[in-house]
C-alpha cells in the first residue's frame with residue numbers, strides 16, 4: 001500500500017502522523033511511505049531521517065493526497081485537505097466529528113473511508129489512540145491553568161502550591177478518566193488542593209484505591225459540581241462520552257457564580273467543550289475572558305509539546321497503521337472489532353451512531369459496510 005503523511009496545517013500544530021520509526025516498520029512490511037517535505041520538522045524529524053527510514057519525500061500535500069491509498073495524520077483534515085480526499089482512499093487521524101458539521105459534510109462528500117483515532121477501542125474498555133494525547137493534555141492542563149491564574153494573564157493571582165501560612169489553589173477536575181487523572185496528579189504535585197468528580201462509581205473507586213490521599217474524589221451530581229466550582233480557583237473540564245458532543249456542565253448563567261479570575265481549562269473542547277461559554281482557541285491566542293472568568297480552550301493542546309506527543313502517538317498508532325496497510329481496511333476491521341469502532345464515515349455514509357445523534361444525521365452500523 002502507498003501510505004501518505006502530509007504536513008499538519010492546523011495553526012500551531014507541530015506534530016506529525018508518522019515517525020521515522022513507524023516509516024521504517026511500514027517499509028519493512030513492503031509498503032511505500034510518502035512524506036511531505038518538512039512534515040516532521042516541528043517534531044524534530046528531518047526529511048533525511050525519513051529518507052534513512054526508507055520514505056520518499058513528496059514536494060507538497062497535493063502530491064501526497066494524489067498518490068497515497070491511505071493518509072495518516074494527526075488533526076482533523078482542514079477544508080483544503082478534505083477537498084483532496086477521494087473515494088476509496090483511507091483517512092486515519094483524529095476527527096472529532098460530533099461538534100463539527102462542516103467537516104462531517106466534507107468527509108461524507110469525499111467518498112473516503114475515515115477512521116477516527118478517538119473512537120478506536122481496546123479490550124479493557126479504553127480508547128488506546130486517544131489515551132496518549134489525553135495523558136499529555138492532562139499533564140499540560142494544570143501547567144497552562146497555573147499560567148492563566150497569574151494576575152497579569154487575567155487570573156485570580158493565586159499560586160498553585162500556596163506558601164507556608166497561605167492556602168494553595170483549589171482545583172476541581174470534572175471527569176476522572178485519562179485527562180482527569182493526569183491533570184489531578186500534576187496539580188496535586190504542584191501543591192494544589194485537588195478534587196476529581198466523575199459519574200462512574202467504579203472509576204471513583206479505582207482513583208481512590210490508587211491515589212487516595214493525593215487528591216479527593218466525589219460523585220459529579222449537579223449540586224456537588226456547582227458547590228465545588230464556586231470555591232474553585234481552577235476547573236479542568238475532562239469529561240467524555242465517546243464520539244458524542246460533550247455535556248455542558250456549567251451554563252452561562254452559572255458562570256456568574258464562579259470566583260472572579262477563576263480559570264476554566266476545557267480540555268474537552270475537541271468534543272465541543274463542557275462549559276457553555278467555551279469556544280475553541282489556538283496556541284496563538286489561547287485564552288479569553290467571559291464574565292470575569294478566564295477560559296483556556298485549545299483543541300490541540302498536545303501540539304505544544306510536539307516531539308513528546310508525536311512519539312507517544314506514534315507508539316499507539318503504529319500497530320493499527322500496519323494492520324490497515326497489510327490487510328486493507330475491510331479485512332483489518334473485520335478481524336479487529338476495536339478498529340471497526342473507529343470507522344466514522346465510509347463512502348458517503350456515516351457509520352458512528354453518536355455522531356449522527358449529535359448532528360441530526362442518519363448513521364448506518366459500521367458492520368453493514370464491511
Ligand SMILES: NC(=O)C1=CN([C@@H]2O[C@H](COP(=O)(O)OP(=O)(O)OC[C@H]3O[C@@H](n4cnc5c(N)ncnc54)[C@H](O)[C@@H]3O)[C@@H](O)[C@H]2O)C=CC1
Pocket residue numbers: 118127130131133134135137174175176177178179180197198199200203220238239240241246247266267268269270271298299300301302
Ligand atoms: N484539547 C485537547 O488537546 C485534548 C482533548 N482531549 C479530550 O479530553 C476529553 C477527555 O478525554 P479522556 O480523559 O481520554 O476520556 P476518558 O474516557 O478517559 O474519561 C472521561 C471521563 O469522563 C467521565 N464522565 C462522562 N460524563 C461525565 C459527567 N457528566 N460528569 C462527570 N464525569 C463524566 C467518564 O466517566 C470518564 O471517566 C475528551 O473530549 C478528549 O477528546 C484529549 C486529548 C487532547
Ligand SMILES: CC(=O)C(=O)O
Pocket residue numbers: 075094096118130133134270299300301302303
Ligand atoms: C486528541 C486530539 O484531538 C489531539 O491530541 O489534538
